[in-house]
Amino acid sequence: MLKRLIQSREALLTGAIMLLLALIFSRFPGFVTPANLANVFNDTAPLILLAIGQMIVILTRCIDLSVAANLALTGMVVSMINVAAPGLPIALIVVIAVGLGTLLGMVNGLLVWKLAIPPIVVTLGTMTIFRGLIFVISDGKWVNSHEMSPAFKAFPRTEILGLPVLGWTAVIAVIVFSVVMTRTSLGRAIYAAGGNPRAATYAGINVGKTQFWAFTISGALAGLTGYLWVSRFAVSYVDIAGGFELDVVAACVIGGVSIMGGMGTVVGALLGALFLGIIKNALPVVDVSPFWQLAISGGAIIIAVALNAKANRVKGRIILKRAERAS
């Protein structure tokens, strides 16, 4: 039991994060105060939300490169709705954001499921289309802070027990999707569809449909993050979250999600996102130029994928590891 815990990717990553924090603490104790850590978590929340969705898609042997564009499009739509109708209740805005994001995710899912177009091609295409659509609906203009209603901007910043709503959303998403992935038949189907599609088909799982739901979930989370993003930064324009899709994939890979499908956990995605988030927030504190961030995250991806491959070779991709061991 203990041995397995030590060998698990989650434990390894937790150790790496602790080491990272200890290193920063030795020079800048101020970074590791509860208040600042809550800040860092809150700042990483969008990455966590998208990484969970991306992990689910990658589990089914697909990839969703359109998440950042989905986020930006949804964010632009809700902020324009807010400008046009400032009185609209926030609950309705959230519903619209999640709904639109879900719809965009479903477009990806349908193309992958019904037309069997490779996911990387589909999402590469929808990524550029979504970005273009933002320009078309906004005419390239920005929606600025003063045009948004106070309630619209206040929602993600409202603090509950010292953590803003944005951070809490990530906490809730981690809990909800941990349950979905480990305790529901959909979660099982997602692991099965990616772990061994042929066996999954024989077990009565519709692999294409499972992929469709994975894209739908990813889209819904991207839509939700879209509203939270534009309201938190109080600005919306064509290029927000540009290139963010690669950070999201990076978080998954660092979190031990196998790009070959079938392997990965919500906690892993969370830790992968936190690892990147801490580096991003710590660089200015330890007085390293923020220009180092890109190279560091690139290096982290390569190291992580090398570790992943090693782990895969030892363990193989088996859904029920515990049962396998017991038999």
Add this chain to the structure above:
Amino acid sequence: MNTSSRTIPDRLRSPLEQRLKSWETLLLLVAIGIFVANSLASPYFLNAWNLSDATFNFTEKAMIAFAMALLIISGEIDLSVASIIALASTAMGAAVQMGVGTPGLVLIGLGVGLLCGAFNGVLVTRFGLPSIVVTIGTMSLFRGISYIVLGDQAFRGYPASFSWFGQGYVWWVISFEFVLFAIIAVIYAVLLHKTNFGRAVYAIGNNATGAMFSGIRVQRVKFTLFLLTGLMSGIAAICLTARLGSTRPSIATGWELEIVTMVVLGGVSILGGSGTIVGVVIAAFVMGLVTFGLGLLNVPGIVMSIVIGALLIGVIALPRLWSMWRAR
């Protein structure tokens, strides 16, 4: 499943019929359609100099797309190509500050491209890592190094003789870049379609294990393909840097996706195993013509990306929808 599709035909389809129904023919019709539509839509389109300018939209990307096509046919992918451009360009920029002349700059550009390709190749073939993740990593790493070196600065002051690679004309309106593009296209067409190496690339893409048992050195071929992709990125970096006359770390951002789009649009299966260089050449012209034509009509670049994205999905979806509709 209807059985009629499984029956053996009385005779094979004639080569002419096969050719007429091919992806390349369809794409060529699209290209001609776009050309005609462009000529009707804008009076400035049919002008030798304007058309020559339009080729700059795709020549550099297409050079990389040829190598990328081989890589994708073999079942791998390289998403770090645009970042290799950035790193090679940065290295050349740094060399200029130290007073290196044009021949040295070219060597440095090619060398950095080869090194980056070798790095990707080693990670994929020696360590057996999935190329899509490796190159997402090196994509951040290579461009990250450019950012570390340059920050928000830029390198300038390239010698005039160096600029010729991006701005020079060989004859009348025929630019150096276009000639280079044509030569490289021919080289790759021969390499892929007329040599053992090209056969091996197809074999690996269709069945890597089968290829290995047929005596093909799978890893060595793949490594060579990564090297070639790196080298082409180095060449593209030389042309682009010479054309722009400056280096910023954000140079060629997003090109990797446009290049993959070009390759897939050209009929190369993203799953590997099939595709032709002719297809990629036509796809390059299609993308260049669309971008240029819409540009003449004052359509902003970002809206063109909608067209490119829709084209990418559409050209793959329509034949499938058509066959689904016919199967009914």
